[in-house]
Amino acid sequence: MSDENGVIYRISGPVVTATGIRSRMYEVVRVGHEGLMGEVIELHGDKSVIQVYEDTSGIRPGEPVVRTGQTLSVQLGPGLLTQIYDGIQRPLPVLEKTMGTFIERGVDADGLDLEKVWDFEATVSVGDEVAPGAVIGTVQETETIVHKVMLPPNHSGKVASIESGSFNVTQTVCTLEDGTEIQMMQKWPVRTPRPYHQKYAPDTPLITGMRILDFLFPLAKGGAAGIPGPFGSGKTVTQQSLAKYSDAQIVVYIGCGERGNEMTEVLDEFPHLIDPNTGKPLMNRTVMIANTSNMPVAAREASVYTGITIAEYFRDMGYDVALMADSTSRWAEAMREISSRLEEMPGEEGYPAYLSSRLAEFYERAGRVETLEGEDGSVTVIGAVSPPGGDISEPVSQGTLRIVKVFWGLDAGLARQRHFPAINWLSSYSLYPQSLDQWFRDNIATDFPEIRTEISSLLQVEAELQEIVQLVGSDALPVDQQLTLEVARMIREFFLQQNGFHDVDAYTGLEQQYKMAKAILTFQDSAKKALAAGGLLEDVVNVPARTNLMRDRFEPGYVDRVDGLVDEMNQQIAAAAEEN
Amino acid sequence: MSGKEYRTITDVKGPLVFLEKTEPVAFGEIVQLRLTDGTMKNGQVLDTSDDMVVVQVFEGTAGVDLGSSVKFMGDVFKLPVSKDLIGRILDGAGRPRDGGPAIVAEGEADIIGAAINPYSRQSPHDFIQTGISAIDCCTTLVRGQKLPIFSASGLPHNDIALQIARQAKLKGSDEEFIVVFCAMGITAEEYNFFRSDLERTGALENAVLFVNLADDPAVERLITPRLALTAAEYLAFEQDYHVLVVYTDVTNYCDALRQIGAAREEVPGRRGYPGYMYTDLAMLYERAGLVKGKKGSITQFPILTMPGDDITHPIPDLSGYITEGQIVISRELHGSGIYPPINVLPSLSRLMGGCIGEKTTREDHKSVSDQMYAAYAQGRELRGLVAIVGEDALNERDKQLLDFSGLFEDKFLRQSRDENRSIDETLDLCWDLMQNISTKYLVRLDQKWIDKYHPTEKK
Numbered sequence A: 001m002s003d004e005n006g007v008i009y010r011i012s013g014p015v016v017t018a019t020g021i022r023s024r025m026y027e028v029v030r031v032g033h034e035g036l037m038g039e040v041i042e043l044h045g046d047k048s049v050i051q052v053y054e055d056t057s058g059i060r061p062g063e064p065v066v067r068t069g070q071t072l073s074v075q076l077g078p079g080l081l082t083q084i085y086d087g088i089q090r091p092l093p094v095l096e097k098t099m100g101t102f103i104e105r106g107v108d109a110d111g112l113d114l115e116k117v118w119d120f121e122a123t124v125s126v127g128d129e130v131a132p133g134a135v136i137g138t139v140q141e142t143e144t145i146v147h148k149v150m151l152p153p154n155h156s157g158k159v160a161s162i163e164s165g166s167f168n169v170t171q172t173v174c175t176l177e178d179g180t181e182i183q184m185m186q187k188w189p190v191r192t193p194r195p196y197h198q199k200y201a202p203d204t205p206l207i208t209g210m211r212i213l214d215f216l217f218p219l220a221k222g223g224a225a226g227i228p229g230p231f232g233s234g235k236t237v238t239q240q241s242l243a244k245y246s247d248a249q250i251v252v253y254i255g256c257g258e259r260g261n262e263m264t265e266v267l268d269e270f271p272h273l274i275d276p277n278t279g280k281p282l283m284n285r286t287v288m289i290a291n292t293s294n295m296p297v298a299a300r301e302a303s304v305y306t307g308i309t310i311a312e313y314f315r316d317m318g319y320d321v322a323l324m325a326d327s328t329s330r331w332a333e334a335m336r337e338i339s340s341r342l343e344e345m346p347g348e349e350g351y352p353a354y355l356s357s358r359l360a361e362f363y364e365r366a367g368r369v370e371t372l373e374g375e376d377g378s379v380t381v382i383g384a385v386s387p388p389g390g391d392i393s394e395p396v397s398q399g400t401l402r403i404v405k406v407f408w409g410l411d412a413g414l415a416r417q418r419h420f421p422a423i424n425w426l427s428s429y430s431l432y433p434q435s436l437d438q439w440f441r442d443n444i445a446t447d448f449p450e451i452r453t454e455i456s457s458l459l460q461v462e463a464e465l466q467e468i469v470q471l472v473g474s475d476a477l478p479v480d481q482q483l484t485l486e487v488a489r490m491i492r493e494f495f496l497q498q499n500g501f502h503d504v505d506a507y508t509g510l511e512q513q514y515k516m517a518k519a520i521l522t523f524q525d526s527a528k529k530a531l532a533a534g535g536l537l538e539d540v541v542n543v544p545a546r547t548n549l550m551r552d553r554f555e556p557g558y559v560d561r562v563d564g565l566v567d568e569m570n571q572q573i574a575a576a577a578e579e580n
Numbered sequence B: 001m002s003g004k005e006y007r008t009i010t011d012v013k014g015p016l017v018f019l020e021k022t023e024p025v026a027f028g029e030i031v032q033l034r035l036t037d038g039t040m041k042n043g044q045v046l047d048t049s050d051d052m053v054v055v056q057v058f059e060g061t062a063g064v065d066l067g068s069s070v071k072f073m074g075d076v077f078k079l080p081v082s083k084d085l086i087g088r089i090l091d092g093a094g095r096p097r098d099g100g101p102a103i104v105a106e107g108e109a110d111i112i113g114a115a116i117n118p119y120s121r122q123s124p125h126d127f128i129q130t131g132i133s134a135i136d137c138c139t140t141l142v143r144g145q146k147l148p149i150f151s152a153s154g155l156p157h158n159d160i161a162l163q164i165a166r167q168a169k170l171k172g173s174d175e176e177f178i179v180v181f182c183a184m185g186i187t188a189e190e191y192n193f194f195r196s197d198l199e200r201t202g203a204l205e206n207a208v209l210f211v212n213l214a215d216d217p218a219v220e221r222l223i224t225p226r227l228a229l230t231a232a233e234y235l236a237f238e239q240d241y242h243v244l245v246v247y248t249d250v251t252n253y254c255d256a257l258r259q260i261g262a263a264r265e266e267v268p269g270r271r272g273y274p275g276y277m278y279t280d281l282a283m284l285y286e287r288a289g290l291v292k293g294k295k296g297s298i299t300q301f302p303i304l305t306m307p308g309d310d311i312t313h314p315i316p317d318l319s320g321y322i323t324e325g326q327i328v329i330s331r332e333l334h335g336s337g338i339y340p341p342i343n344v345l346p347s348l349s350r351l352m353g354g355c356i357g358e359k360t361t362r363e364d365h366k367s368v369s370d371q372m373y374a375a376y377a378q379g380r381e382l383r384g385l386v387a388i389v390g391e392d393a394l395n396e397r398d399k400q401l402l403d404f405s406g407l408f409e410d411k412f413l414r415q416s417r418d419e420n421r422s423i424d425e426t427l428d429l430c431w432d433l434m435q436n437i438s439t440k441y442l443v444r445l446d447q448k449w450i451d452k453y454h455p456t457e458k459k
Ligand SMILES: Nc1ncnc2c1ncn2[C@@H]1O[C@H](COP(=O)(O)OP(=O)(O)O)[C@@H](O)[C@H]1O
Pocket: A229, A230, A231, A232, A233, A234, A235, A236, A237, A238, A415, A420, A421, A422, A498, A499, A500, A501, B349, B350, B351
């Protein structure tokens, strides 16, 4: 028997052991008569242990195993955007076409449409020296996104020929003097980070339009955030809001081991939703990966790598990319399942000992970089975490929190009160403000960080006062503290609460966020003055203009009305004091 | 393909049989065991290699000895499917249990079931009226949804499930559901309760029952729901029916899963349940929904009992992570004599947003539901405070909310087992009860609905 072809020795769920092949780690092999795709994940003497990306029922020992010589790779090039893939980059629409409603096995599909012809516009000329990662041409991939065709990172030289025109992704668009032929499609092994020149410290916020995130716990472009929360607390809605409204240029959305219908929802919605940053359908900038909970676990394990590699590829073009992974816990569980089939020594809660290093390696692929081409590009990673019973002392939450700099902690209690987004303002944090404050001062308001501090300390004070209220009732507090409670309530109900499904309220620009925060502090000031002048708390807080100020945010154009509404409120509060 | 019998059993452990074999056996292949006394048992291959085959025996290994013979049937587990399934009662392994003839198959389907391509799904959005106010108003059921009941021992989840199965219909349509009922390890008494109710109401003619009872083999439970869902998929996606799958008790299913894991000496996850339980459950729950180009649908209504009433126990926890919401039954409400004792606060229907409103239920539904929920939540919370500081310390608003929470339970939640309220009746009832709170405190209600629906303040 040759080294290229072996046979199955053992099958245990998604893990197959083969003998008779001399494979390499992470090599892709074809398993069984149906040629199921698998990846070598362990070598044991003459045995190769393979995780198989499709269901293994009905496969028998003795069936063939064939080497491919390739590692698990994705196809990169025009055609990625608007596409929806499974965990190993098979386009789901193609799978539907070949096998119908249900995903049967043994079907291969290219990640890119190899037939489709694109208009390639050369941006270098014959005789130009091109370095690895150099942009040699462009393709208008979607209405809003220009796809930059790059030299693969392992190639460089002098351009011998290049031509603008219509090509499919496998046709040669450029040759180098050493004879290398360059196509628009390149392949990249998913488990290897794509190279860049250097990493920079992030200094620009990813603007999400979610007030609690942007204002209190901002995430930087190129940063990493974790969203842990029990079921029903809002992980998916938050991730989807980020995919809809954040000001990334490219969004990679990975549905990893979660519900099928949630992906359908994205597919239904995104083509009709308008990107607030470009005014064009959101789908134009989106790549989706859907390996739902009932799809093969090995492909689920691969899905986050597939996603992040695609994200890096767009980063290399100089784009700001945001990647959402919902949920990284399901990825970790896939690792655990495979690891247990390998009979590896388990670590905490049965997870493999390498769990935390895998998590770290994944989040390390986030970052703001100088690309090989010398451009500024970034990958921001936002990972949902699904801790069992909502208890974040478990390994996946802990492993994530050790790495990410932003923690948006979802809270079952808040979700139960229908306070959405149910992000706990006391336990959440962002370590980015220091590096982002300058940006906020320069671009929004010079006192932006100070306003933020005032808002968060009011929330802190409220938490302390609430403990007293629980014992004696709020009427027992002195009037200034009762006012503080009222102000804090305004922060929660007017500012922090934000309906992710409301046409207007779901997205708030930074300028408006700032104005809303200021309005709350103004209310506090006027109310204090009015109380000092003898006004009654009951009258002061219940002026109709304050209710208007709060309710009006659900109508479009609010940012232009806030100042007027605040003036009105001030007048009424002052009047309320005089009445007494 | 094979058909040869092997007498090469080397070990028997729990529900597992280990044997050395002589020819390649497929992963997942179905197995027949013949005991030395002639008894036949069925099993399935869990692990297969050149040296050793591991078989899980559905009926348990009692009576198996090293001399028992094993025959590999050459194929994975399949269910003969046909429209004739409707009206039949089958056992937990798919054999007739009603004394009727064998099912004449129109086809065979692999019971593991392939995953629905997410791209081929269609978002569920049709409102199912259950006639139960708490559900219709606050955790609306949508056709194609998977919405489990999180209950606990001794609570009336079966009554609620039956009431739903009896009353569920699409608003403004007489289209009936086909009920696929799947019993996993429930008692004969519980089963008889279900069956006689279905019989009494004539629903049995439009139902398929798969029955594995408490004294039936535990391991068989691992295939019973797969048979039921395979039947459901056939009826929904090949025969255009709207299917409602009720299965109970998922907790027994999970315990069977744990038993297999333990026998295989797998590294256990939380509380001894296997680490792959999430995936395993997903392979049941995700077999719900609607798909493009097919008329039928599968709505799932699984029932699970939370061990120790603990919603963070792995069974409800993992379920909640997969299903599209949950209806939580409360021992406290049950204790105060309220039926159905649904605690709406931890309950959730994730698909509700897309299915309620002017075109489907009523224009004020969302507003009313939000307000009812918020007022009840606040009222309930005040009960705790009142216990400490007394009712006198409450201000006017809080007093109204506190009183409202009592009315909510007594008038809104409470209804009789055969009371079938239309969605209009339910929403009118809400308005009726909300009169007890001054409108200035009803901040979640849009003014336009107050103007239109408020019993005393409408214009
Ligand atoms: N920002 C939000 N605005 C409005 N409703 C929300 C928001 N976040 C969550 N919800 C509600 O909570 C439910 C559960 O949210 P989801 O994101 O699916 O939770 P998880 O992914 O944590 O299980 C949603 O169906 C929705 O009703």
